[in-house]
Amino acid sequence: MKTLRLESIPGTAWAAGLVAAACALAALLANASVATLMAAAAGACLWAWSEIRRRDFSPSAEARTEFVSLAEFAPLLEALPDPALLIDHANRIVGSNAAARKQMRFEARGQYLTSILRHPDLLEAAQSAVTEGATRAVEYATPTDANRFTRCYVAPVKWGGKHAAMLVFHDESARVSTERMRADFLANASHELRTPLASLTLLIETIAGPARDDVKERDRFLGMMQVQAERMRRLIDDLLSLSRIELDEHVPPSDRADLAGVAREVVDSMTAVAAERGVALKLIAPSSPAYVVGERFQLAQIIQNLIDNAVKYSKSGDVVTIELAAAGERDDAAAQAGRRWEEAGRIALLTPAAPAGSAYTYVRVEDRGPGIARRFLPRLGERFFRVERELGDERGGTGLGLAIVKHIINRHRGGFLVESQPGLGSAFAVYIESAPDEVHTSVTKTP
Numbered sequence: 001m002k003t004l005r006l007e008s009i010p011g012t013a014w015a016a017g018l019v020a021a022a023c024a025l026a027a028l029l030a031n032a033s034v035a036t037l038m039a040a041a042a043g044a045c046l047w048a049w050s051e052i053r054r055r056d057f058s059p060s061a062e063a064r065t066e067f068v069s070l071a072e073f074a075p076l077l078e079a080l081p082d083p084a085l086l087i088d089h090a091n092r093i094v095g096s097n098a099a100a101r102k103q104m105r106f107e108a109r110g111q112y113l114t115s116i117l118r119h120p121d122l123l124e125a126a127q128s129a130v131t132e133g134a135t136r137a138v139e140y141a142t143p144t145d146a147n148r149f150t151r152c153y154v155a156p157v158k159w160g161g162k163h164a165a166m167l168v169f170h171d172e173s174a175r176v177s178t179e180r181m182r183a184d185f186l187a188n189a190s191h192e193l194r195t196p197l198a199s200l201t202l203l204i205e206t207i208a209g210p211a212r213d214d215v216k217e218r219d220r221f222l223g224m225m226q227v228q229a230e231r232m233r234r235l236i237d238d239l240l241s242l243s244r245i246e247l248d249e250h251v252p253p254s255d256r257a258d259l260a261g262v263a264r265e266v267v268d269s270m271t272a273v274a275a276e277r278g279v280a281l282k283l284i285a286p287s288s289p290a291y292v293v294g295e296r297f298q299l300a301q302i303i304q305n306l307i308d309n310a311v312k313y314s315k316s317g318d319v320v321t322i323e324l325a326a327a328g329e330r331d332d333a334a335a336q337a338g339r340r341w342e343e344a345g346r347i348a349l350l351t352p353a354a355p356a357g358s359a360y361t362y363v364r365v366e367d368r369g370p371g372i373a374r375r376f377l378p379r380l381g382e383r384f385f386r387v388e389r390e391l392g393d394e395r396g397g398t399g400l401g402l403a404i405v406k407h408i409i410n411r412h413r414g415g416f417l418v419e420s421q422p423g424l425g426s427a428f429a430v431y432i433e434s435a436p437d438e439v440h441t442s443v444t445k446t447p
């Protein structure tokens, strides 16, 4: 329903009304032609009416102006999950929700926005919202934490007839970090593939050119090409494997698998290859099944990658020990699996948020290789990280084996740790939630 209040009639309409009244009075008192004065009065009346009509008196516009009273606005502000502030035309905070007060650590109302936020783009956006009614979004990194990104939406609102602004802060750190990781991953993967590809191109050029008629040299170069092609194949296999694991990493396995049986199969299949390098594999595991909640194929992949590394870094004559046992709760399992050497550096690469009462089974793969310096331990499991490269030696594997283990363990909601001491050796251990030995099926009897 349209309502017309005296205070909402515009000044120009009042002026036109006054002119109309003056014309009518003059027509009565003066000698001017009555017709001319009446015509002027009628014109002024029409002007006044059109000025009044130009104003929007619809209920929605009225409501918009009345809406922003703090009493009505506060519950809306409070209901927002993201931190939100309401500032007045002088940049003073006149409203805030609990999330804002907690995150920005301020108590008193009436503080100036500049006293809690200093980002110039954000302050400028707030200023143009209150002065020009502009809506903007500003993204910025937190000065004290380069990994925290916030996007602030700044929108103008009317506050008691004056311009004010509302600011809503949304945490974008997860999105920005995923975007960065993806970009880093692509750059690293391309770099890793480019290195063997460049070698292959050079070898092909040599065979086609200077070594064309030298059979012995040609065979030597063909052998080198085979090594580079094999390196590319391993890289691509590992990259595909990693992306497949990541695809269902958020869905924990529900199968039940005998970890002791899996370990035995993997050890059997790798014994001959290890023996070629003069390394023996020794499995210490219960002869009865050790059931865990897990996917058989992925469990085999974990054990295989760990043994593969242990053999690679062992000397001829060394023994790699693979030990498997059921342990107690999370912390017991971690202690049993990864606290053997007093002087060693150790780190948990993954620790599960274990539900109370869960018991774990661990596998520990131990070698007498060169060991890993303490400073490198936290980076193990990072894609493409290789200690050798950090030490200026570009040879070695793909740098994806431990990343694959870490992602599989993450999917299994298990733990992953390393214990290593230069000169003594390294031990990598994983622990996975144990499953009951037997599956009990309940039978409902119908009368």
Ligand code: ADP
Residues within 6 Å of the ligand: 309, 310, 313, 367, 369, 370, 371, 372, 380, 381, 385, 386, 387, 388, 396, 397, 398, 399, 400, 401, 402, 403, 426
């Ligand atoms: P790679 O294919 O290079 O072995 P991984 O992800 O399996 O990739 O391992 C990453 C790096 O961790 C290796 O390059 C190596 O520097 C170090 N590393 C892994 N296992 C061992 C081990 N048993 N002994 C010494 N260093 C190891």
